[in-house]
Amino acid sequence: MALFLVNVLDGFVTGLLLFMLCSGLTLIFSMMGVLNFAHASFYMLGAYFAYQISLVTGFWAGLLIAPLIVGVIGALIERYGLRRVHKYGHVPELIFTFGLALLIEETVQFFWGKSQLPFSEPAALDFAAFAIAGNAFPAYKVFMIAVAMGIFLTLLYILTKTRIGMTIQAALSYPETVQNLGHNVPLVFMCVFGVGTAMAGLAGVIAGPVLGVFPGMALQLGSIVFVTIVIGGLGSLWGALVASLIIGWLQTFATAYDITAEQVLTAIGFTKPELIWDHPLQDLWTLTLPQLGPILPYLLMIIVLVLRPQGLMGNRES
Amino acid sequence: MNKFNLMMATALAAGLAAGAAVAQEKVRIAFIDPLSGPFATTGTQGLAIYRHSVKELVNEPGALLDGQAEFEMVPFDNKISAKESLIQLQVAMDQGIRIIAQGASSGVANALTEAVAKHNRRNPDDPVIFLNHSAVDPALTNDKCQFWHFRFDANADIKMDALTDDIAANPDIKKVYVIGQDYSFGKAVAAAAQRFLKEKRPDIEIVGNELHPIGKVKDFTPYARKIVGSGADAVITGNWGGDMVGLGKAVMGAGFDKPIYTYYGATSGITAAFGEEGDGIVKLVGAGQVNPAPTPEAQEFIEAFYVSFPDLDFGQPQMANVAPMLAAAINEVGNATDIKAIAYALEGMEYDSIVTGKTVMRESDHQAIQTVTVQGQTPEAAFEYDKSGRGMVAETVVELASNDAPTTCEMKRP
Numbered sequence: 021m022a023l024f025l026v027n028v029l030d031g032f033v034t035g036l037l038l039f040m041l042c043s044g045l046t047l048i049f050s051m052m053g054v055l056n057f058a059h060a061s062f063y064m065l066g067a068y069f070a071y072q073i074s075l076v077t078g079f080w081a082g083l084l085i086a087p088l089i090v091g092v093i094g095a096l097i098e099r100y101g102l103r104r105v106h107k108y109g110h111v112p113e114l115i116f117t118f119g120l121a122l123l124i125e126e127t128v129q130f131f132w133g134k135s136q137l138p139f140s141e142p143a144a145l146d147f148a149a150f151a152i153a154g155n156a157f158p159a160y161k162v163f164m165i166a167v168a169m170g171i172f173l174t175l176l177y178i179l180t181k182t183r184i185g186m187t188i189q190a191a192l193s194y195p196e197t198v199q200n201l202g203h204n205v206p207l208v209f210m211c212v213f214g215v216g217t218a219m220a221g222l223a224g225v226i227a228g229p230v231l232g233v234f235p236g237m238a239l240q241l242g243s244i245v246f247v248t249i250v251i252g253g254l255g256s257l258w259g260a261l262v263a264s265l266i267i268g269w270l271q272t273f274a275t276a277y278d279i280t281a282e283q284v285l286t287a288i289g290f291t292k293p294e295l296i297w298d299h300p301l302q303d304l305w306t307l308t309l310p311q312l313g314p315i316l317p318y319l320l321m322i323i324v325l326v327l328r329p330q331g332l333m334g335n336r337e338s
Numbered sequence: 339m340n341k342f343n344l345m346m347a348t349a350l351a352a353g354l355a356a357g358a359a360v361a362q363e364k365v366r367i368a369f370i371d372p373l374s375g376p377f378a379t380t381g382t383q384g385l386a387i388y389r390h391s392v393k394e395l396v397n398e399p400g401a402l403l404d405g406q407a408e409f410e411m412v413p414f415d416n417k418i419s420a421k422e423s424l425i426q427l428q429v430a431m432d433q434g435i436r437i438i439a440q441g442a443s444s445g446v447a448n449a450l451t452e453a454v455a456k457h458n459r460r461n462p463d464d465p466v467i468f469l470n471h472s473a474v475d476p477a478l479t480n481d482k483c484q485f486w487h488f489r490f491d492a493n494a495d496i497k498m499d500a501l502t503d504d505i506a507a508n509p510d511i512k513k514v515y516v517i518g519q520d521y522s523f524g525k526a527v528a529a530a531a532q533r534f535l536k537e538k539r540p541d542i543e544i545v546g547n548e549l550h551p552i553g554k555v556k557d558f559t560p561y562a563r564k565i566v567g568s569g570a571d572a573v574i575t576g577n578w579g580g581d582m583v584g585l586g587k588a589v590m591g592a593g594f595d596k597p598i599y600t601y602y603g604a605t606s607g608i609t610a611a612f613g614e615e616g617d618g619i620v621k622l623v624g625a626g627q628v629n630p631a632p633t634p635e636a637q638e639f640i641e642a643f644y645v646s647f648p649d650l651d652f653g654q655p656q657m658a659n660v661a662p663m664l665a666a667a668i669n670e671v672g673n674a675t676d677i678k679a680i681a682y683a684l685e686g687m688e689y690d691s692i693v694t695g696k697t698v699m700r701e702s703d704h705q706a707i708q709t710v711t712v713q714g715q716t717p718e719a720a721f722e723y724d725k726s727g728r729g730m731v732a733e734t735v736v737e738l739a740s741n742d743a744p745t746t747c748e749m750k751r752p
Contacts, residue, residue, distance in 0.1 A: 023567050030559045134378045135607030136583050138726065148593060155566050156593030230591075231556060232583050232611065240556055275560035278548070310561075311520065314554050 022153035027276045028269070033161045035268025036168035040223035041241065042248045042260040043175060044216030050255025051192055051212045053110065054102065057117040059220055060245055061124035064238040066090045066221025067228035068128055071139040079142035087221040094217025098210045121238065129235045141229040164226050171219065172261060179257065188212060192255075247321045253334020262332055267317045274313030281307040363407035365674040367392075367469075367661075368430035370423055370440045370450070373415040377579070379606045380442045384471065384657055385413055386647045388439070391658040394639055395665075402665045407674060409661055418442060420449035427453055431466060436677050439660060441472030441491065444523055451478060451487045458486055462752060465677045467684075469664065471657045474601075476526055479705040483747035488684055488704045490663075491656050492625045494523065494576070494601070496740040498530035500710040501599050501623040504734045505572060506538040511597075513545045515570035517561060519581055520549035527576035527601065545570050553581060558588035566592045578602035583611045590615045597621050599712075605653040609715065610724035617728060620715040626655030626694035627711045627732040629719045636692040640721055651723045655693035656708065663689050663699070678752060695737055703747035710739035 045059045069089050070082035097120065105116045140146070141160040148156035179185040191198045191205050199205045224237075231237065248267055252259030282292060282305055293299045324331060369388060371381035392409045396402050402409060412435060414426035423446045430438060440450055447470050458465040468487045470478065474494045478487060492500075505511050516531045518524030528547055535542050545568040550561065562585075565573060575598070577585050582603055589598060590612070599621045602608075612620055631637035643652045667683035668674045686701040695709035711732040719729025 023563060026563055027560065030557075030563065034557055034559070134375075135724075136580065136611045137607065138610035138613060138724070140611075140613060151593065153567075154593065155563055156591070158591055230587070232580060232587070234580055234583075234607070236553075236580060240554075244556070271557075272560045275550075276564060278564075308548070310548060310550065314551050 023155070023276070026152050026155045026157070027272050029157060029161075031269035031272035032265065033164055033268070034272060035265035036165055037223060037227050038241075038244070038248055038268060039261050039264035040168050040171060040226075041220055041245050042252065042264055043171070043257060044219040045245055046249045046252065046255055046257065046260045047175075048213055048216040049249065051188065052102075052106075052209055054106075054113050054117070055246070056216075057114065057242075058120040058124060059117075059217070060238040060242040061121045062090050062094060062217040062220040063224040063227070063241065064128060064235075065093070065124060066224030067139065067233045067237065068132055068137070068224075069221070070225040070228060071132075071137050071233055074139065083222075083225050086225050087218045090221025090224075091214045091218025094221075095210050095214030097217075098213035102213070103206065103209075121242070125235055125238060132235075134235055137233040139228045139233045160229065164230075167222070167226055171222070172257075175257060244317060247317050249331075251317075251321050251324050251331060253331025256331065256333040256335070259331055259333030266320070270316050270320065271313055274316055275310045277309055279309040281305055362405075363403070363674065364410045365402065365407050365437070365668070366410045366412050366433075366435045367437045367439055367664075368412050368414055368426075368433075368435045370414045370416050370426050370430070370438060370446075371442045372418040373413060375417050377418045377442060381415070381418075383606065383650050383653050384441060385411065386650045387643070387652065387654060387657040388471075388661065390639075390643045390646060391661045394642060395658070395662045401662065401669075403669060403672070403674070407668075409665070416440075416446060418446065420446050423450055424453050431457070436464075436466050436675075437469065437664070438466055439469045439471055441470055441657070444473040444475030444478065447473030447478055448475065448482065451482065451484060454486050455484045458752070465681075465752075467677050467681050469660050471660050472654055475523060476530075479703040480746045483703050483745070483749060485704075485749055485751050486681060488681075488699060488706075490625075490660050490706045491654070492708065492710050492739060493705060494526050495530050496705075496707075496710060496743065497601060497623045498527065498534055499740045499743065500734065500736045501574070501621075501712055502531070502534035502538050503736060504621070504623075504712040505535070505542070505574075505599070507734070508572075508597075511539075511542065511571040513543050513568065513570045514572050514574060515546040515565045515568055516544060516574045517546065517548055517550065517565070517585065518576045519552035519578075521552050524549050524552070524576055527574070531574050550581075553579075555581065555584060558584045559592065561585065562588040562592035562594065565589055566594055570594075571596050573598045575599070575603075576601045579606075583608055586612055586616065586620065590619060595619060599623065604713075604715065604730050605651040605723045607724055609722075609728060609730075610726040612715065613726065613728075614717075616715045617717055618714065621733075622713045622715075622730050623710065624654070624656075624713065625706075625708055625710055626691070627709070627713065627735070628652055628655060628693075628721050629713070629729055629731040631720070632695065632709075633692045639692055644721065652721060653723070656706070658693055659689065659691050659697060659706070659708075662691075663687060663697075698738070698741070700741075700745075702749065703745040704749075705745070707738050707741045710736050 048056050066086050069086035073082035073085055105112045145160040145163055147159050149159040149162045150157055187203055191208050195205050248263045252263030369385055371384055372378055373381045388411050397408045416423040416426050454466050454468045470489045472491045474491055476493045476495045479489050516528050518527050598619055603620045604622050640652050667680045670683040671679040687699045689697045691697045697708040700707050712734040713730035714733045716731050717728045719731050722729040
């Protein structure tokens, strides 16, 4: 039971971290119809910038400044790169962001090398907040939960309760009309892209000390981010949150419980073959749940796409 | 006219002098390892250790054929891919190089040893020798052994033998958790751990034995919870690279403060990433030792390495043995072209290494038998890793480790 509780908390942290990445991506997609392949690269940039800043000023300044720099870079890329490509349609946009992802990865390796960087949590948060049955829960993870929740609530408030949010939502469905009403729609797009990438950068800063800062960190999260927003429904903030949490828990619990295929198959009534090591179904019989864990999100994505193509909370028909 | 003749004579003389300078024979060694991509640090560090040992132990002292010849390292980037390595092997052979060195990844080593064996079968008069400096899959010197392959690192079984000696000597350890990457090497480590622990300390309970997907796990926290929950007194892992950092940080972050025994839990950014938290917890088993330097010569040698390569670590001591041992074999033969004779000279060679003590290239399977140490991370290390202010210091030293270990190798000699 205690371990269950610990896993609930761990899965929650993983899910929220994923959400910080997905929220920006889904926002950008809903605004501009652009699937930003370079999104996880902004996450990586955030971590590297924060590491560099932390060498001079410590962790906290990095936490504030790095996402800002990433956001500005994102906005500039939208203004001078993506907007020019936009008029040629979606395929050039996809190729543009894909190339951008490769470019960022190479640039990062050029400046910081290929090794892991020693980026650790600030000393002020380097203690165990509490322990459940001997399992320490680091204070830093409590901090991660607080930051992610804060971001979700702020975003939700801005998008639904403020004038800016209404403009953004209107520009989402009827860009021409909003433009005709005197709003600067390209500027709105640029800001959304900037804010979206800044949030990816922030996710990178707070994930860096936990998941490590290395050139492969973007690649590691790149695919799962897309899976999440597809499950949640492209463009839906609530969907991104729900899907992130589901995936966080799915992965944590799949790893935590050593259920083997042998147990399941014997429970159903099959008997294990004597000479399992020469048996054609050896791989099936020796499979365990932790081994299956990494493919579960993809399995879930396929199920969702079959049963509910618009995603859990998506409302798009097309 | 006279003036012209004089000029001609001078030019001729200069040409002759230059000719005499290059007449010193260059013996080229092809170094095939990843020099770009995510594992570039491993390859770059290895190449630096080779270059340093070639310079300090062979070329400068004039130790190759009485100073008549010199070693030259020729790097080839294999991007840690077996396919790419075979192409690079072909390129190296086309350039006339007959001495091949490789070590990062047993998968690559398996491909290379097969390719080399095949080449030598087809060209018995023009063979190639394969010097493996760090690929530790036991099969390479057992079932897949062949005459032209020589392993200078201690293989995974030998390392596990030394590692379990350390565990067996610690009465506080009653439960052990084994975790590794889901591929041939991770499985070999797990099997060896089970075998040796059962033999040396049958009372130790293996409370966990699991494999995780290699390079795919983003967050090791759930594994860490299981390890803490199992009540383990020690963890054994063969993880390397990002999987080592992720596992180590998660396990220590979950409140585990007992020894974590690793094969690759240091240098290449790992020591810096663990930092203070890993002091006294992270252990590493490897050939030879860096701290304390085992001999005064080693002290000087390693100091000079850090002067020449301030950005890299002297991470794999046994790699420094390859060049001097090869030089000794060439000296015995008297030339650097008779590869078959050189291979025979290397076989069974005894060598007093400055970093790995008495080292024997075992005749039966071409596995180097040398000093293997279990090292612990501490801030009190003379030679630090990753400029982190901490390094690995030898705690348990096993000389001629696993000298009597059996091998299934049935060597066919040409």
